Amino acid sequence: MRLLDSLHQEADLDRAVVTPEGELSRHELLGRAAGVASAIAGAPIVAVEAVPGLSTIVAVTGALLAGVPIVPIPPDAGSLERAHILRDSGATLLDAFSNGHGTVPPEPPSSAPALVLYTSGTTGAPKGVVISRSAVAAGLDGLAAAWQWTADDTLVHGLPLYHVHGLVLGVLGPLRLGSRLVHTHKPTPAAYASTPGSMYFGVPTVWSRIAADPSAARALAPARLLVSGSAPLPVPVFDNLTALTGQSPVERYGMTETLITVSARADGERRPGHVGTPLPGVLTRLVDDSGTLLDPDGETIGHLQVRGPTLLDGYLHDGGVRPPALTDGWFPTGDVAVIGPDGWHRIVGRASTDLIKTGGYRVGAGEVEDTLLLHPAVREAAVVGLPHADLGEQITAFVVADPVAPADLITFVAERLAAHKRPRAVHLVDSLPRNGMGKVQKSALTQIKT
Template structure:
């Protein structure tokens, strides 16, 4: 089956893709993309200036039709980041209508008259690379993650089954078009499944409320803002699915959305290297603080520091490993792709998690920042953060382990809150969790550092 099977096989559909200033039918999109694809013949790899909007959708579609791997470049990338991505990937062309962003190597994303929807190249081999997505670079310069066409197809099909996602759906989101969430799920999903796509440009509560749909995608920051705008939240009551990902959804936001919209949101888990691997189901339970069950074809396990498996008892905290057809091919390196370092076929995610007897997963966080070893105890930062967020004065909380002479590490919290004392918050947590899990230090701050996807950057807190 072609990667963009619905785009290639379905009958024409007006307003197939809608953005704030443009809309295009299925036949027009295919013809536009086919004309651009013809200009990419012979290219080894191309970059896309991934600004939100229809030109990015067309550019990505064209490169996939041509069988040329795509490197999305964030529109707000700094000069050094942009130069690194272009140099490291070896991209020969930049698809963009912005000469200032693309320079002399730009290929405009303009319509080519006279190209019909049937004028598309043969379907490329499914094992070929489709995307090179650069990681955030928290452990050095960003790395190019190579994802095959087969991996993308397997993940989208598994999500379609889990979410009962069909051509009858209308997907609404305003997420960036250079990450797995916004690009793979939010653009390639509709092109493969056939659902209508409305991209709102920006993911504001007002934009989501103004665009009726059956599915909405957002990150926790988006959902938090929607939960804080009750009128906008209630406008989503007719939706079938509210999907949250890219970071843990705070339990108070989960509960607020359920109350305002009449349904609990769906949470899912994944990363650039594995795509989406775990999710709640459309027709199943939606459990606050948990991300659900492995998708079809995906296997997971948790292990200790020496690699021994830990039990699925809902209590043991271990290093999460996954395997299945959605894993990356490897990392882009000069002259080729360096395979990922798997452990007997398992990909070490770097995340820590618990798995319950019923298979439900709870992500504790990153092993480097969210697993705190204090006085012989293993403490998950997320559990302490959830307890802090139950306090009526607390708006945001981030918990990390900091050095302690006696305990090895101590639980330290950074909190955005209305007037409250650190002592009150320490006592509040101690009354709800085991004593050893209470923060020993609470820093009251005005904001927490976040990246473009809304994830709290705990390394910046640790670096002071």
């Protein structure tokens, strides 16, 4: 089976890809992508300015047809980040796109690299993650089974086209499985509400804004799946979407290095604050700080490790690919999680920022954030552990809210969670620092002037 299998099928699907600037059938997309493939044939690696729309979709499709690894560059990347990505990858930037037709080349080996996706660089310079064609195929086929995703679906989203969620799932998924893709350029409530579809993709920020717009949320009620990922979905947003649309969102978990590994199922339970069970072929486990295996008891927080066919080949390094540091074949995600006896996963967050060790206790920041969001005055909340001479780390909350006393918020949490989980300090701020994916940049919180 070819990676972009639906493009090669004889039946032509009208309006296979629809964007605000135009639309392409499968036949038209294959023709334009074949022209790109002919133009770059034999290149070691190429890059594309991953602007939303047809040009990026055609360029990525063409590179995959040609078997040339492609690096999507965020269109809002600063000059230093952009220069780093081009220098580090050695990629030639595509600055023109063929409108002509070329010859569709033979299918490249499944082991060949497909994409080089750069990490967000929160702990240093962004790293180029090399993802193989077989990993992409395995990940999409696993999601097709979990979500009952077929050619009869219409996927709607407006996510950026330079990361796993928007590009791999949101573009390559439809091209492999044959469903129609409607990309709205921006993931606004109005754009989603005015675009009929059976599946919608969004990050928590998108779903939070939709939940705050009841008319837009109700417009999505006919959809089959509302999928949330890239960060934990706050429980209040989960509950509001369920009430407004008549269905609970499907959450899933993954990262650049592993693609999607865990998800709720289309025909199964959907639990607030949880991301489901491993996809076919994927194994997960928890270990403690010393690497000792932990029992999946539904309570113990541990370091999450995964293994399976969707793992990265490695990281670009000095003109080659450096294999990832695995432990007996297991990839350390850097995230901490809880796994229940039934296999359901709850992601606590990044071990470096979301697991707070305070007064001998281990507290997940997400649980405190979800509780703060239950307060009627609170619109956004981010919780971190800051150094404290006595406690080790002090639970500290940064909150965007209507007028409210910080002491009232501390009491509010203490009345609903164990006393040791309450914030010791609450800072009211105008906004939280976020990246292009909408994720809160917790490393920047300590620089906020309060």
